[in-house]
Amino acid sequence: MIVAAVILGCLAGIFIVPPELAGKTDLFMDIGLCLLLVLVGIDIGKQKGILKEVKKLGKSLIVIPLLIALGSIVGGIVSGFIFQMPFNEGGAIGAGFGWYSLSAVILADYSNELSALAFLTNVIRELFAIMLIPLIAKYIGYAEAVAPSGATAMDTTLPIITRYTDAKTSVLAFVSGVVLSTLVPIVVPIIIGL
Amino acid sequence: MRMLLYIGMLLMGAFIGYKEMAHPKLLRGLDKFQMAALLMLLFVMGVRIGVDKEVMGAIQVIGFKAIVFALITISLSVLFVWIFVRYTNKSGDRS
Numbered sequence: 698m699i700v701a702a703v704i705l706g707c708l709a710g711i712f713i714v715p716p717e718l719a720g721k722t723d724l725f726m727d728i729g730l731c732l733l734l735v736l737v738g739i740d741i742g743k744q745k746g747i748l749k750e751v752k753k754l755g756k757s758l759i760v761i762p763l764l765i766a767l768g769s770i771v772g773g774i775v776s777g778f779i780f781q782m783p784f785n786e787g788g789a790i791g792a793g794f795g796w797y798s799l800s801a802v803i804l805a806d807y808s809n810e811l812s813a814l815a816f817l818t819n820v821i822r823e824l825f826a827i828m829l830i831p832l833i834a835k836y837i838g839y840a841e842a843v844a845p846s847g848a849t850a851m852d853t854t855l856p857i858i859t860r861y862t863d864a865k866t867s868v869l870a871f872v873s874g875v876v877l878s879t880l881v882p883i884v885v886p887i888i889i890g891l
Numbered sequence: 892m893r894m895l896l897y898i899g900m901l902l903m904g905a906f907i908g909y910k911e912m913a914h915p916k917l918l919r920g921l922d923k924f925q926m927a928a929l930l931m932l933l934f935v936m937g938v939r940i941g942v943d944k945e946v947m948g949a950i951q952v953i954g955f956k957a958i959v960f961a962l963i964t965i966s967l968s969v970l971f972v973w974i975f976v977r978y979t980n981k982s983g984d985r986s
Contacts, residue, residue: 702930706937716942722935729932731900736925738904739913757979764975768968775967776960791964817949817957818964820940825961827933833969840976844968851897853936856929860922871901875894 699857700828733856741864750865757840758869762876765844769794770888786811789889793819794877795826795847803885822847826854834861843870848881850874 741747751758769791777787790811793800797819805812826845834842839862846854851874858870907913917924940946950957 698930699933702933703937703940706934706939707941708937709934710938710941710943711947712941714938714942716944722939726932726935726939729928729935731896733925733928733932734897734900735904735907736921736928738901738906739908739918740904740921740925741901742905742908743911743913743918745909757975760975761972764971765968768966768971769964772964772967773960776956776963779959780956787960790960813945813949814953814956814960817946817953818960820946821957821961822965825965829965837969837973838976841969841972844972845965847964847968851894853932856925856932860925860929875898878894 699831703824703827730852734852737856737859737867740859741867744864747864747868751868754865754869758872759876761840761843761869762873765847765873766792766794766877766880766884768844769847770884785889785891788891789885790815790818792881792884792888793822793847794881795819795822795849796878796881797823799881800885803882804889807889819847823849823853827857830854830857831861834858839863839866840869842866843873846870846874848874848877851878 770788771791773787773789773791774784775787777784777790780787789804789807790800793815797816800819801812801816804815822845826847826849829845830842833845842858842862843850843866846858849855850858850870855867855870855874859867862870913921
């Protein structure tokens with residue numbers, strides 16, 4: 698159903714919705730996202746033992762986001778290697794962590810081609826994350842289900858993580874999203890400059 | 892700025908949930924309400940991608956590359972966390 702919503706939206710965007718209207722969706726998206734975040738917050742807050750649970754996570758709360766970052770960067774380098782790209786270009790795309798607008802803007806100074814690839818890769822990463830989170834939560838584990846989201850774990854994919862995991866994992870996801878979002882504007886320029 | 896807004900929204904919700912200020916009816920319908928809002932948001936996200944001629948054009952040219960990048964970055968992120976969870980064996984379990 699989650700995937701169907703995105704695909705239907707895509708089709709509507711291609712065939713029905715006039716482009717002028719789409720420019721006006723910014724405010725709608727912001728309001729919708731804020732509403733969802735309040736609801737996710739209520740969900741987390743009503744579970745009384747949550748603070749104790751989060752404390753139990755301890756260092757994982759910071760190690761897991763860093764591992765997600767490392768996996769993304771190494772993954773970018775490996776992918777770049779497949780297409781015979783220099784390691785700094787592949788790594789920089791991976792370091793977008795799903796935040797497509799920012800990574801594309803940062804890389805626009807470097808090359809338009811790379812910027813376009815960073816944008817599309819990270820759009821697709823978000824789409825795959827939406828599809829994979831429920832499956833990973835079910836078959837692999839809750840903490841692992843946070844990994845596909847990257848930086849989007851604090852906004853667009855957080856409600857999905859909340860729905861398919863537990864309150865503790867939702868907190869982990871949000872923290873992870875904040876850490877990774879903070880890293881994007883720092884790490885992408887560093888890697889591309891190597 | 893945006894991050895502060897998100898944190899504020901979450902904390903506000905958490906406060907409402909913790910203090911049991913939410914109407915019981917809302918609490919019971921929370922799941923459905925959340926799902927409806929989520930589906931709507933995802934639909935609009937899809938519309939924004941579909942309506943963007945640049946993205947749709949780029950998909951035809953570099954789509955395959957982008958899919959490979961997305962899949963491998965996701966896979967290695969999941970793998971690293973998986974190894975960590977198995978190694979420490981305390982978080983991530985469905986306790």
